[in-house]
Amino acid sequence: MTHSSTPPEExxxxxxxxxxxxxxxxxxxxxxxxxxxxxxxxxxxxxLWYLLLHTTGILAVFAGSGRSNPLAGFFLLFLAFAVQAFAxxxxxxxxxxxxxxxxxxxxxxxxxAIRRRHWRFFANALLVLTIVIIAVFLTVLLLTTIMPPxxxxxxxxxxxxxxxxxxxxxxxxxxxxxxxxxxxxxKQSRGQELRLVAGFVLCFLPAFALYFxxxxxxxxxxxxxxxxxxxxxxxxxxxFVTVFSLLNGLAVVSYLSIxxxxxxxxxxxxxxxxx
Numbered sequence: 273m274t275h276s277s278t279p280p281e282e283x284x285x286x287x288x289x290x291x292x293x294x295x296x297x298x299x300x301x302x303x304x305x306x307x308x309x310x311x312x313x314x315x316x317x318x319x320l321w322y323l324l325l326h327t328t329g330i331l332a333v334f335a336g337s338g339r340s341n342p343l344a345g346f347f348l349l350f351l352a353f354a355v356q357a358f359a360x361x362x363x364x365x366x367x368x369x370x371x372x373x374x375x376x377x378x379x380x381x382x383x384x385a386i387r388r389r390h391w392r393f394f395a396n397a398l399l400v401l402t403i404v405i406i407a408v409f410l411t412v413l414l415l416t417t418i419m420p421p422x423x424x425x426x427x428x429x430x431x432x433x434x435x436x437x438x439x440x441x442x443x444x445x446x447x448x449x450x451x452x453x454x455x456x457x458x459k460q461s462r463g464q465e466l467r468l469v470a471g472f473v474l475c476f477l478p479a480f481a482l483y484f485x486x487x488x489x490x491x492x493x494x495x496x497x498x499x500x501x502x503x504x505x506x507x508x509x510x511x512f513v514t515v516f517s518l519l520n521g522l523a524v525v526s527y528l529s530i531x532x533x534x535x536x537x538x539x540x541x542x543x544x545x546x547x
Contacts, residue, residue: 368447
């Protein structure tokens with residue numbers, strides 16, 4: 273698949289799981305220098321949103337009206353989610369481009385114009401999330417009366433991850449300005465689902481392990497009594513977990529880019545579309 277050509281109807285080759293995961297972490301560690309530039313604009317947008325809420329009184333207005341009108345509180349919650357999702361879209365577009373185009377053509381910048389690719393990425397992220405939420409809701413609805421909660425939670429997690437990776441090729445494709453949609457992603461990931469899920473889980477293992485480590489007391493409480501209370505963490509630990517989770521997430525983004533490139537046979541345009 274060359275840039276802007278018609279995507280193939282199915283994967284052109286099988287995804288090597290271990291090699292792809294190793295390559296995603298190799299790319300992360302070799303591109304650590306690019307993280308500050310990649311996160312700068314997303315963090316700036318989120319910080320400005322925070323300032324807007326807390327310095328203009330908007331939060332108090334919505335909180336006050338939310339008690340009498342639940343729709344007002346829901347609207348503010350949705351708006352906060354949308355701002356965060358858009359900021360993360362900017363970050364992931366930058367990292368997909370770095371992974372697929374390399375430092376020469378995909379180097380992240382601290383400040384840049386918001387382009388069509390960013391809006392497409394954001395819109396498709398909301399669409400995929402909506403599809404996944406509906407599928408998870410239906411799964412819970414069907415299984416809640418016939419399966420134990422632990423088994424149902426496991427199956428719901430499988431449905432969530434499987435659908436997420438099934439559509440995931442659309443994101444690196446959009447990041448490099450391909451004419452590519454959810455249907456293309458669904459077709460090209462056909463037959464690769466188990467490999468994609470396995471690699472996705474392996475990429476996220478460090479974050480899972482850290483989460484269980486720092487919340488071990490709560491995990492033990494949940495396993496023994498069915499209830500858990502997470503105690504507040506020290507600031508230094510909270511900061512470490514945040515940075516660690518961010519870097520782990522970027523490794524997963526690189527993994528999805530590698531999977532897209534491998535399964536679609538994608539090669540960049542000459543020269544690539546500029547940032």
